[in-house]
Amino acid sequence: MMVREKRVTVYLLILALTLTILPGCSPSNDGDTVGVAKPGKPVAGGNLVIGVSEEPASLNPFLPDGTSMATKLVTANILWGLLVVTxxxxxxxxxxxxxxxxxxxxVTQNxxxxxxxxxxxxxxSDGEPITSWDVQFTWQNIMDPKRNVADRAGYDKIETIQTPDAKTVKIIFKEPYMHYKELFSTTYPILPxxxxxxxSYDDLLSRMITFASGPYRFKKWTKGESITITRNENFWDKEPYIxxxxxxxxxxxxxxFSGFRDGKLDMVYAPSDIKFIERLITLEAKEVRIEPGLVWEHVGFNLKNAYLGEENVRRAIAHALDRKKIAKEATGGEKVLQSVVMPQQDRYYVSSWRTYDYNLDKSRNYLQKAGFSRGANGIYEKDGKPLKLEISTTAGNKVRERTVDIIKEDLTRAGIQAEVKNAAEETFFNTKLPGGDFEIGVWAWLAGDEPKLQHLFASDMAPPAGFNYYHYNDGFFTDVVKRLSGTVNQKERAAVYRIAQDKLSDDAIVIPLYQHPHVIAYDGRVYGVRDNVSFEGPFWNLQECWIAK
Incomplete structure (x- = not known):
């Protein structure tokens, strides 16, 4: 048995640790891993058992219940798109x-x-060619009003799709669209x-996928237990080893943990729970990769609330939060996220929220600017009414529950009365957030390869049109971010993103907290893993992976 020397890269587990981002252990243009023993020649055969924390609700990536990472982990190697995010x-x-x-x-204009x-x-997988007509057919199905497609953003910008021949696709847009690379790729794969x-295939695809364009095809789904995919014998690219x-x-x-420790699981896509991570790194002959992911935790304000509609109250809360303490409790380190754009998106990232340091004097000054005065009991009030706010998050999530407790302590210290009202995960995400039934919320978003600020913050993107749960309604900001979809030049986009980040920070619409650690671990016999923190997921390149005998 070939076993590599144990190597653990820890992100955010030791306070003074320097941030390390690992590109993966398979030789590639994306970089090589330092300190890993050179593998021998790849060998074919064997089964790879991967532990995942969530069972998909559906395998159909076009439907609302099939847009989660749980679905993507399974389908990423079955259904391919035109492009892939590396x-x-x-x-x-x-x-x-x-x-x-x-x-x-x-790409041409006009x-x-x-x-x-x-x-x-x-x-x-049946040997028939993948054609331009498949791309056209996919678009027509996405735009069919009879179908309950999760999101048509971008696809609705297409005027027509021309198919000069079987292998050439010409996508003609109504207007310039910067996110064109995501279409028929990251968002939705191609259909045959x-x-x-x-x-009528939506229900069928929710339960099984009877075709494949990637290296694997669907085999079986044992509800509550597992999903198995098997080698696509007609795969047209590099043949998978496993x-x-x-x-x-x-x-x-x-x-x-016990399944991974005992060898029943060869690989795990682990929860970003610090206690679980601490246990993982104690295991021998295992590879543990921990890096900053694209899932970002934040505090969101519902601006429909009379108090939170006042920007100085939001700024007061921002200065009242000990974000370093929150980050340390959640991740083990004090690395605070200072934007709604991820640092990995360095061509656009600006640390606009750095201005909100933990400073109770500044917090109280902003409350006074908002017309509040401190009462005898230490709570600020206006017109004889105390400044009282509710904080909510997903019940049962220990990390978030601890975050909410810290926020309550911080707000009380600043002179704001806070009450915790958490809700079950399904209720919180499906009812409270889209229904505006919250005041201060704590949840996370998954960033893409490009920031999606319009979907989250534009004034015309409040539910059900989009995900502006904050009910932020600013004409200037909306005009700015709407320019992005039509701005293809990267330097021009970067300038617009800077303006947008500074505006969101100045208005204190959200308070970024931290990036979730992205954690995968695998047995020392497994080679070829190249982690991917994007929505493609950590198993995006399974055809390159192999198991040493």
Whole structure:
């Protein structure tokens, strides 16, 4: 048995640790891992058992209940798109021959047109070619008003799709659209027209996927237990080494840990719970990779609340929060997120929230600017009414519950009366947030390869149109972020993002807290792992992975 020397890279577990981002352990253009023993020659065969914390609600990535990471982990190697987001958060070809850009002439203006050439060798699992007509068919299905598609953003910007031949796709937009690389790639994969045309398939795809364009195909789903995918014998690209991959559901961290420790699980996509991470790194002959992910925790304000509609109250709360303490309790380190754009998106990132240091004097000054005075009991009041606010998050999530407790302590210290009213996860996300039934909320968003500020903060994106749960209604900000979708030049986009971040920070619409650690661990016999913190997920390249005998 080939076993590598134990190596643990710890992010945010030791206070003084320098932030380390690992690109992965398979030789690639994305970088090489330092300190890992060189593997031998890859060998084919074997089954890989992966522990995941959540069972998908659906396997259909086009439906609202199929948009979660739980679904993506399974489908990422079954259904491919034209492009893929790499660990460096850049796009690379998958079914397409190349990434269209203005520089290579595949993106042109007047009208804004994106041209793809599908790889000649690309075929479906039944051997039929993947064609331009499949791309056109996919778009038509996304835009079909009879279908309950999760999100049509971007696809609704398309005027038409032309198919000059079987392998050429010309996507003509109504207007310039900067996120064109995500379409038919990150958001939705391509569907086979020859198999689905004229059929009602949404329910079927929710339970099983009967076709594949990637290295694996669906085999079986044992509800409450596991999903198995198996090698696609007609895969047209690099043949995968591993025969079968079993995604084993382990909702409880104790069962995931014991399964991994005892060798029943070869790999785990671990929860970002510090106590679980501390246990993981004690295991011998295991690789543990921990890096800052794209899931970002934050405090969100409902501006419909009379008190929170006042910007100086929000600024007061921002200065009242000991964000370093919150980050340390959640991640083990004091690294505070200072923007709604992730540091990995360095071409756009600005640390705009750095101005909100933990400072009770500043907090109280802002309350006074908002017209509040401190009462005899230490609580600020206006017109004889105390400043009282509710804080809520997902009940049962120990990290978030502790965060809310710290916030309550901080607000009380600043002179704001706070009451905790948590709710079950399903109620919190499906009812309270979209229904505006909260005052101060604590939850997380998953960032993409490009920031999606319009969907979260534009004035016309309040539910049900979008995810502006804050009910932020600022015309200037909305005009600014709407420019982004039509701004293709990266330098111009960066300038717009800077303005948007500074505006959100100045208005204190949200208070970023920290990035969730992204944790994967695997047995020393497993090679080829290249972690990916984007929505592609850590198993995006399973065809490159192999198990030493």
């Amino acid at each position: 660990p460096s958060l850049t796009h690379a070809p998958r079914i397409a021959e190349t990434v269209p850009t203005i520089e290579n002439g595949l 009208p804004f047109t994106v041209t793809y050439r599908i790889k000649e060798e690309a075929v479906w 027209k020859h198999l689905l045309n004229g059929r 025969d079968q991959v079993i995604f084993k559901f382990a909702s409880k961290s104790d069962s995931m």
